[in-house]
Amino acid sequence: MIRKLLVVLEQRDSRIKKTSFEVCSIAAKFAAKNKVEVVAIAIGDEITNLSAVSDYGISSIIHVKHAGLALYSSSAYKKIILNYINKNAIDYILLTNTAFGRDIAPRIAARLRFGLLSDCISLEITPTGFKAARPIYSGKAIQEIETIGNKGIATIRANVFPAAIQSVSANIMVQKPELIDLSNRTVEIIKSDGKIDVSEADIIISGGRGMKGPENFHLIEDVAAILGGALGASRAAVDAGWRSHSEQIGQTGKTVSPSLYIACGISGSVQHLAGMSTSKYIVAINKDKDAPIFSVADYGITGDLFEILPVLTDEIKKLNNRF
Numbered sequence: 001m002i003r004k005l006l007v008v009l010e011q012r013d014s015r016i017k018k019t020s021f022e023v024c025s026i027a028a029k030f031a032a033k034n035k036v037e038v039v040a041i042a043i044g045d046e047i048t049n050l051s052a053v054s055d056y057g058i059s060s061i062i063h064v065k066h067a068g069l070a071l072y073s074s075s076a077y078k079k080i081i082l083n084y085i086n087k088n089a090i091d092y093i094l095l096t097n098t099a100f101g102r103d104i105a106p107r108i109a110a111r112l113r114f115g116l117l118s119d120c121i122s123l124e125i126t127p128t129g130f131k132a133a134r135p136i137y138s139g140k141a142i143q144e145i146e147t148i149g150n151k152g153i154a155t156i157r158a159n160v161f162p163a164a165i166q167s168v169s170a171n172i173m174v175q176k177p178e179l180i181d182l183s184n185r186t187v188e189i190i191k192s193d194g195k196i197d198v199s200e201a202d203i204i205i206s207g208g209r210g211m212k213g214p215e216n217f218h219l220i221e222d223v224a225a226i227l228g229g230a231l232g233a234s235r236a237a238v239d240a241g242w243r244s245h246s247e248q249i250g251q252t253g254k255t256v257s258p259s260l261y262i263a264c265g266i267s268g269s270v271q272h273l274a275g276m277s278t279s280k281y282i283v284a285i286n287k288d289k290d291a292p293i294f295s296v297a298d299y300g301i302t303g304d305l306f307e308i309l310p311v312l313t314d315e316i317k318k319l320n321n322r323f
């Protein structure tokens with residue numbers, strides 16, 4: 001019997017997010033390796049890049065379209081997704097481990113009584129459902145877990161799996177929702193000045209209490225600008241009112257996994273590491289050679305960030321000019 005897998009896509013501002021394309025790539029691999037039938041569902045109004053889903057190996061795309069669904073509504077989205085799953089006997093569901101995925105996945109799992117594996121950094125289909133690895137205890141250990149009963153839902157950590165191009169033809173079916181329950185809905189999304197969102201960024205430069213004040217963050221903004229990266233912050237910097245909460249990385253902030261994470265004046269508390277320790281390359285700048293951040297760093301610079309950051313900026317500019 002062919003098993004069925006549903007990818008629940010995430011859209012923001014009428015565009016499918018990059019992290020959803022990563023999830024599509026995983027689903028496409030399962031389709032080839034485990035012979036599962038894959039369908040992706042997107043809920044929203046206009047979605048300008050929906051056909052791009054087929055660049056990541058999924059041709060069957062359902063678009064549940066309605067102006068009232070442009071912004072996320074947990075009540076409406078849940079009912080639409082459950083309706084689709086029940087009608088189509090879906091066995092596996094994949095989502096991003098973003099605020100959207102973390103909100104909707106448990107609601108669906110509880111209703112269906114499917115096992116939920118969240119924040120996965122590896123995932124496979126087994127005879128009993130899904131088997132995954134996920135960081136626990138603020139990233140200090142990796143837990144291996146699996147679902148039972150041949151069914152499962154998993155949310156995938158961003159930037160861990162590549163969004164691999166594998167173009168197939170797109171077959172987009174637009175449907176009207178049967179019911180729209182907007183009892184829980186997003187009223188407004190307040191944008192952070194058009195800056196790159198840390199949870200989507202491939203390069204992040206973060207500042208902590210060692211930055212000494214909001215007026216000094218231009219030093220890391222300069223590095224972020226020339227590297228095309230996003231600016232992050234420790235909770236100490238956010239609690240002090242120097243940076244906005246949308247930039248906070250860690251246990252009570254965002255979980256990120258960029259290719260490059262540069263931590264400036266951040267000590268490396270377990271709560272901060274919980275949000276960034278799976279980054280591919282970590283660079284730490286700290287004047288304390290015993291700071292815990294150095295235990296996870298691939299490259300460490302011991303010294304005063306106020307001397308180091310301007311030099312770093314100049315050197316990167318020189319490199320950029322050379323190539």
Ligand SMILES: Cc1cc2nc3c(=O)[nH]c(=O)nc-3n(C[C@H](O)[C@H](O)[C@H](O)COP(=O)(O)OP(=O)(O)OC[C@H]3O[C@@H](n4cnc5c(N)ncnc54)[C@H](O)[C@@H]3O)c2cc1C
Nearest residue numbers: 208209210234235236250251252253265266267271287305
């Ligand atoms: C329940 C809970 C949840 C939490 N969630 C989070 C979270 O999500 N994210 C988070 O970040 N924290 C979180 N915290 C807070 C966390 O425990 C730390 O207090 C916080 O991460 C410290 O931030 P920091 O590294 O910027 O500051 P500090 O720990 O004060 O470190 C500042 C560092 O800057 C260095 N420094 C100072 N001056 C310079 C200089 N001139 N040049 C170079 N280096 C310099 C110092 O050597 C020091 O290592 C949480 C705490 C709790 C209890």
